[in-house]
């Protein structure tokens with residue numbers, strides 16, 4: 001009977017078309033496939049074209065997985081870069097939304113595209129910042145779950161923004177006021193949260209102006225109360241308090257992380273950049289825990305000055321380093337002089353690559369610490385490997401994630417809002433040398449291992465989620 005329900009359950013997953021979201025949804029899909037469900041993974045046309053053969057190979061390797069796509073509404077030559085995200089989200093919900101409605105309407109019908117052996121779609125798991133995706137599904141009679149690929153603490157912070165405004169904690173006083181001032185209005189975080197730990201977009205909030213990204217995420221968070229459930233890539237032991245508070249707001253909450261460790265999927269299937277595989281050979285030539293790994297994710301752009309301060313700080317810290325510098329990361333300030341400055345450090349002491357196989361790198365014995373922008377995927381990838389973190393957050397959830405690293409989990413240091421060479425030098429040295437931080441990072445990794453092992457909280461939550469999806473699919 002259970003077998004029959006699994007055969008019938010067919011989940012359409014629909015992530016935001018950005019790297020971290022794609023990776024997270026792919027691991028989730030791998031878990032669903034292992035549980036015997038069918039999965040349609042919905043990309044944008046642009047990304048599916050960019051992934052090309054890698055996506056086709058992944059689908060060919062798994063008869064119950066297929067990739068389909070809808071337009072994102074942007075012209076082909078649009079760079080889909082960080083400053084264009086609000087526009088992308090807008091066109092995805094309008095142009096993309098219309099195509100998605102038509103597609104889902106055909107896939108949910110029993111006489112739908114049965115020619116490829118897939119049963120009708122019985123459930124949608126849509127990115128939690130795309131409310132249109134689960135609202136359209138419900139309108140068509142397909143039950144829908146919202147999946148936020150970020151930390152529970154950041155979802156709770158976004159949910160609390162209206163309350164912070166009511167309490168007068170937002171907007172900040174003109175000029176920003178003292179960013180170290182405590183914030184009291186996010187439940188469970190009263191003792192350690194400061195203004196500077198809220199999403200950076202809160203800093204420009206005024207009576208009359210709201211950053212479009214902040215506005216969109218706060219609205220999506222409020223609308224997710226209506227989804228059948230909220231799913232999060234976290235564990236009960238990592239974020240118990242935030243999960244308890246969110247559970248009071250949502251119809252149901254599933255903490256099913258850390259998905260990349262539970263259901264590792266081949267990175268190439270969703271990687272928008274080609275991995276430089278040479279870096280693991282370079283790491284092989286280095287001593288245990290001697291290398292600093294630096295990656296600021298798939299979207300961040302840094303200035304010429306920030307690059308220079310980082311480089312000087314890293315060189316002064318004295319450890320070899322492996323640095324991911326995407327070709328679009330320095331924006332207009334990318335020039336050969338910058339890369340020459342790294343080359344001058346010497347090949348054995350510094351390696352720059354455009355994109356790395358990050359999970360393999362973090363697992364490598366030579367890596368001693370991870371300087372990260374504290375994007376949630378990078379944060380949990382570092383947590384799972386027990387690697388000390390140095391956080392230099394940029395936007396959205398990264399400010400609050402880095403506060404949890406520095407003040408709650410204590411598996412690293414929070415270098416928020418400062419990027420002077422001597423701070424970089426001091427912070428990197430401390431993360432590389434502190435026994436206390438290394439012990440906390442190790443202990444956290446072991447704790448998470450217990451969460452994801454058979455009988456652990458996340459393993460049981462995933463089972464509960466699969467049961468929930470099967471129930472919705474009947």
Ligand code: UDP
Nearest residue numbers: 020023297298324355356358375376377378
């Ligand atoms: N990543 C990677 N190679 C790199 C840098 C990043 O494979 O050189 C992956 C990383 O493992 C993570 C994702 O890209 O899964 C980035 O997601 P995250 O949430 O950390 O940050 P975002 O890119 O969304 O800012």
